Amino acid sequence: MKMSISVDGFVGGPNAESDWIFKSSDEASRAWSVERIREAGLIIMGRKTFEVIASYWPTATGPFAAPMNEIPKAVFTQNGFKGSILPDAELLPAAASWADARVFDGDLADGIKKLKSEPGKPICAIGGAGFMRSLVATGLIDEYHLVTHPLFLGEGQAIFNGVTQPLDLKLVDAKVFPGGIIAHTYRI
Template sequence: MRKLMMKMSITIDGFVCGPNGENDWIFKSSDESSRAWAVSQSMDAGLIIMGRKSFVSMAPYWPTASGPFAAPMNEIPKGLFTQKGFKGIDPIKTETAEQALAAKSWVEAKIFDGDLAEEIRKLKSEPGKPISALGGAGFMRSLIATGLIDEYHLVTHPVVLGKGLTIFNDVLQPMDLTLVDVKSFPLGIVARTYHS
């Protein structure tokens, strides 16, 4: 049985993005060591799952991207969760054979459109490396509601937005989590890992 890990950047006041999805603040406090930690966390995954909105926005970008996150984002198989159907993505424009290969994991993403909790249980029952959940507030709230997340990676950035979207506002009863690791980085990011 494999575990489900959720990674989310969060502000000091508990928001994961601004009211209209703004997330440019994430990159302001990032440094080489925080990026290296995040890449190592990503490389541990055997499957990256996300909601439709995140998938549609990320798929055209990553195959032609460079930098430390490009390898895990392109090499690891993808799972797309949607309740609104999915007609596929526009052809991903690539210029090199390497970029075309990188686009493959996006084009061949497995589509899940059934009950979220049931689909996650099936994925967790399979052998393999952990499942890493990425994406927006709506998808994360839905995942949290299933009660099936094993590990929360909450990366707190030294910024206060004052308003925005949260991921824990729909929790119906208290969740007891166990803090298992804390990492601090030079520009103020603090990464906390919790087990449920």
């Protein structure tokens, strides 16, 4: 799991605002984030995140565009999926991984177990608070990349507020970046 988080533990503002993520971002922290994404063999997310970002990435430029468009996707939904939201996918080669995303509409834990049983590089989970909260609840995350931004939001969307059992993590890496971001990598 890779997630940006405020010092006070929120991943989004009260209305899912995320513009704060870019205020403390710097070249080094972006390069670190791009490298984490590049390590993945599959990017997973919830339906809401998919619907918001799938139309953006195929025409995007910058360091995140290539890995976001090249790496296969899987989408998890409980409320159905309307199929491809990229009707011009054949016109945009970068849209292929979005148009071909695997859709899982059953039990989240069963879907994650299925994906983890398949060969390949690591799975990287990105997305919104609801999907991440549900993913954390499965207990199936092996590694947490928590990118802490130097600000307090005061209120907002949390992903650890539903944890019912303590989870001991092992810090395996911490990087401090010039803009004040600290990236912590924890393993189970």
